[in-house]
Amino acid sequence: MALLEVRNMTHWFGGLRAVHNYNLTIEKGQIRGLIGPNGAGKTTIFNLITGVYHPTEGTILLEGEDITHLEPNEIASRGLGRTFQNMRLWRYLTVLEHVKMARYSKLTYGLVGAFFGTAKREAEEKANTELAMELLDLVGAAQFADQLVTSLPYGIQRRVELARALATEPKVLFLDEPTAGMNPEELIQMMEIIRKVHDQIGMAIFLIEHRMKFVMELCETIQTLNFGEVIAEGTPEEIRNNPVVIEAYLGKEVEV
Amino acid sequence: MTTETVSPPSTRQRFRAALLKAWEPYRSVPLLGWLVAILVAVGLERLVGLPLAYLLGMSKVPALLGVVVVLSDPIRIPSVLIYILLIYVVPIGLVARFTAPLFNRIAAYLMRYPLLVTALVHLLLLYADLHLWASISDYRILVARLTMIAIIVTLSLNLVNGYMGEFSCSHPGFMALGAYTASVFTLVLFVNDNRFGEAIFPPSWGPYFFPVGLVLGGVVSAIGALLVAIPSFRTRGDYLAIISLAFMFVVKSLFENMEVVGGARGVANQPDYATLPIVFVWTVLSVWIMNNFVRSTMGKALNAVRDDELAATAMTVDTRKTKMVAFLFAAFWAGVAGGLFAHVLHYINPDTFGIRKLAEVLAMVYFGGLNSVTGSIVGAVSLNLISEALRPLEIYKWIIIPIMLILIMIYRPTGLVAFTEFEIEKLFLPKGETSKGAGHGTA
Numbered sequence: 001m002a003l004l005e006v007r008n009m010t011h012w013f014g015g016l017r018a019v020h021n022y023n024l025t026i027e028k029g030q031i032r033g034l035i036g037p038n039g040a041g042k043t044t045i046f047n048l049i050t051g052v053y054h055p056t057e058g059t060i061l062l063e064g065e066d067i068t069h070l071e072p073n074e075i076a077s078r079g080l081g082r083t084f085q086n087m088r089l090w091r092y093l094t095v096l097e098h099v100k101m102a103r104y105s106k107l108t109y110g111l112v113g114a115f116f117g118t119a120k121r122e123a124e125e126k127a128n129t130e131l132a133m134e135l136l137d138l139v140g141a142a143q144f145a146d147q148l149v150t151s152l153p154y155g156i157q158r159r160v161e162l163a164r165a166l167a168t169e170p171k172v173l174f175l176d177e178p179t180a181g182m183n184p185e186e187l188i189q190m191m192e193i194i195r196k197v198h199d200q201i202g203m204a205i206f207l208i209e210h211r212m213k214f215v216m217e218l219c220e221t222i223q224t225l226n227f228g229e230v231i232a233e234g235t236p237e238e239i240r241n242n243p244v245v246i247e248a249y250l251g252k253e254v255e256v
Numbered sequence: 257m258t259t260e261t262v263s264p265p266s267t268r269q270r271f272r273a274a275l276l277k278a279w280e281p282y283r284s285v286p287l288l289g290w291l292v293a294i295l296v297a298v299g300l301e302r303l304v305g306l307p308l309a310y311l312l313g314m315s316k317v318p319a320l321l322g323v324v325v326v327l328s329d330p331i332r333i334p335s336v337l338i339y340i341l342l343i344y345v346v347p348i349g350l351v352a353r354f355t356a357p358l359f360n361r362i363a364a365y366l367m368r369y370p371l372l373v374t375a376l377v378h379l380l381l382l383y384a385d386l387h388l389w390a391s392i393s394d395y396r397i398l399v400a401r402l403t404m405i406a407i408i409v410t411l412s413l414n415l416v417n418g419y420m421g422e423f424s425c426s427h428p429g430f431m432a433l434g435a436y437t438a439s440v441f442t443l444v445l446f447v448n449d450n451r452f453g454e455a456i457f458p459p460s461w462g463p464y465f466f467p468v469g470l471v472l473g474g475v476v477s478a479i480g481a482l483l484v485a486i487p488s489f490r491t492r493g494d495y496l497a498i499i500s501l502a503f504m505f506v507v508k509s510l511f512e513n514m515e516v517v518g519g520a521r522g523v524a525n526q527p528d529y530a531t532l533p534i535v536f537v538w539t540v541l542s543v544w545i546m547n548n549f550v551r552s553t554m555g556k557a558l559n560a561v562r563d564d565e566l567a568a569t570a571m572t573v574d575t576r577k578t579k580m581v582a583f584l585f586a587a588f589w590a591g592v593a594g595g596l597f598a599h600v601l602h603y604i605n606p607d608t609f610g611i612r613k614l615a616e617v618l619a620m621v622y623f624g625g626l627n628s629v630t631g632s633i634v635g636a637v638s639l640n641l642i643s644e645a646l647r648p649l650e651i652y653k654w655i656i657i658p659i660m661l662i663l664i665m666i667y668r669p670t671g672l673v674a675f676t677e678f679e680i681e682k683l684f685l686p687k688g689e690t691s692k693g694a695g696h697g698t699a
Contacts, residue, residue, distance in 0.1 A: 071569065072569040073569045076569070090564055100556075121552060125552070164571060
């Protein structure tokens with residue numbers, strides 16, 4: 001049984017078919033990539049699988065269980081963590097609070113604990129703080145724990161977002177353009193962090209990326225998307241030389 | 257700093273520097289020291305306040321720092337100033353300054369005990385201050401109780417409008433539900449009343465069951481809040497504002513048309529259960545519980561939902577539950593505050609809980625500061641005292657207060673002390689050795 005399986009997923013936005021007959025299988029510990037030109041529907045696929053939208057047709061199975069119609073927070077607490085293309089950090093929370101927030105569904109102290117500050121709450125908050133600090137340490141952002149995210153450099157904000165996603169204890173981690181807007185140096189650092197995280201925690205990763213260097217180095221297999229359909233699938237080497245992919249990105253050569 | 261050495265300091269800068277220097281020794285005064293200093297001042301007022309007031313040509317002790325006296329009779333300005341100086345400023349200043357080392361040691365000593373002990377010591381002192389200050393006149397007792405009730409209402413509204421970032425207008429409605437429920441509860445069970453008949457239980461039991469009535473009032477308003485929350489939390493945006501405003505008017509006209517509770521004439525005769533200590537205890541309790549809530553991860557989820565709902569859901573936060581809980585919780589406290597309010601005034605009618613009340617509460621929230629427990633307390637206390645003090649100006653009061661609000665909105669759009677945490681633990685700490693050393697150096 002595959003860890004995550006998407007079968008024949010199709011989605012319509014009104015009269016526009018954004019995703020057509022999409023299939024995906026991710027096994028434990030795999031890193032897979034999703035590439036494609038702008039507007040191909042990559043983020044839509046992410047949003048469909050993570051429950052932001054519900055697909056018009058098709059089923060999504062996480063560890064054999066149907067999660068197609070669950071709400072995003074339920075899907076996330078079942079082990080499907082994600083990051084966003086434009087980060088979506090919370091303006092008035094500190095870095096540490098960001099990471100601790102992702103533990104929300106694991107909290108068991110309930111309203112009594114929240115209202116009266118019981119010993120159980122103290123213990124749980126403390127354990128979550130420790131876990132959050134470990135994760136921040138893993139991505140190299142621990143020294144910023146008490147700062148508001150808005151005051152941090154862009155590269156650090158990206159790492160905070162990654163730590164936040166990790167705190168949901170994902171079995172599959174969805175990364176939506178983790179290096180968008182980064183300079184080459186930050187890009188290499190991010191690649192190392194993702195590799196480190198993958199080695200230590202061992203979850204499967206599914207990522208959207210535009211930087212070919214990044215995708216080619218990290219991913220075992222890559223899907224190429226164009227107009228909502230997978231036009232090619234294979235190892236980085238196969239994808240790089242696939243004429244269909246080149247055509248999708250660069251256009252067709254016209255004979256004069 | 258560098259420009260100061262080049263050009264001679266302006267009067268304003270010199271004034272600022274002088275102020276800072278004068279304040280320097282007080283930096284090392286712990287909260288404990290301030291509370292004791294205030295206790296000395298209010299004790300002094302109780303002993304010699306009245307004779308001093310007579311001596312200065314006033315008929316009674318100026319109730320709210322003499323603002324009322326000054327506004328109705330400007331010729332008294334010097335005597336009021338002398339009174340304030342002699343009774344408050346000088347004793348508080350002297351005591352706070354010269355007992356600072358002692359109380360720093362005591363505060364440090366208290367740190368060795370559990371937080372609860374320290375908190376109780378501080379609260380007892382705070383209550384002693386309040387009690388001594390208020391018991392000079394009935395008017396002060398009334399103002400003190402209404403101010404504390406305003407704190408509960410403001411803080412609970414801040415949960416929705418500040419922490420959750422939605423705009424709710426239904427707080428007067430929740431207060432009305434709580435006020436009527438608690439009133440009917442006490443009047444039916446413990447009071448021989450023309451409208452509700454003979455008391456069912458001995459009236460002497462009443463004060464002991466008063467908390468039950470208050471909680472019942474809170475629960476009823478929480479149920480009312482559910483009616484608002486179910487339709488309006490399906491979407492974001494202005495829906496909550498509109499639905500909650502409608503809810504406020506619905507509640508008001510509901511009570512206007514319920515002859516059982518007196519219709520537009522309202523309900524009177526509530527016994528004097530909401531005494532100063534009772535209101536104080538409820539206020540402390542509500543601030544403690546709400547502060548606990550907003551500092552937990554479950555409470556912080558409100559901020560996450562406000563700042564980015566999509567990210568919050570992706571991080572496993574149940575946004576709907578989070579919003580519902582906070583809204584019902586806020587309504588509960590508004591209901592409790594309403595119950596206290598009814599028993600302080602001994603009379604309520606539907607008109608009490610109208611648009612005027614809403615404006616008052618909203619003003620307190622936005623004046624004090626969004627997303628802040630401290631801000632709510634500051635807003636409730638300052639606006640309440642200002643509006644009481646400006647009472648002699650009659651209608652002009654309603655020009656001055658809005659102007660203040662507009663100025664706040666221009667210069668500090670989120671309120672006086674917005675987005676600050678209220679950390680009880682830090683409040684009680686003895687003040688640092690370094691600042692104390694510096695204080696002695698300059699003195």
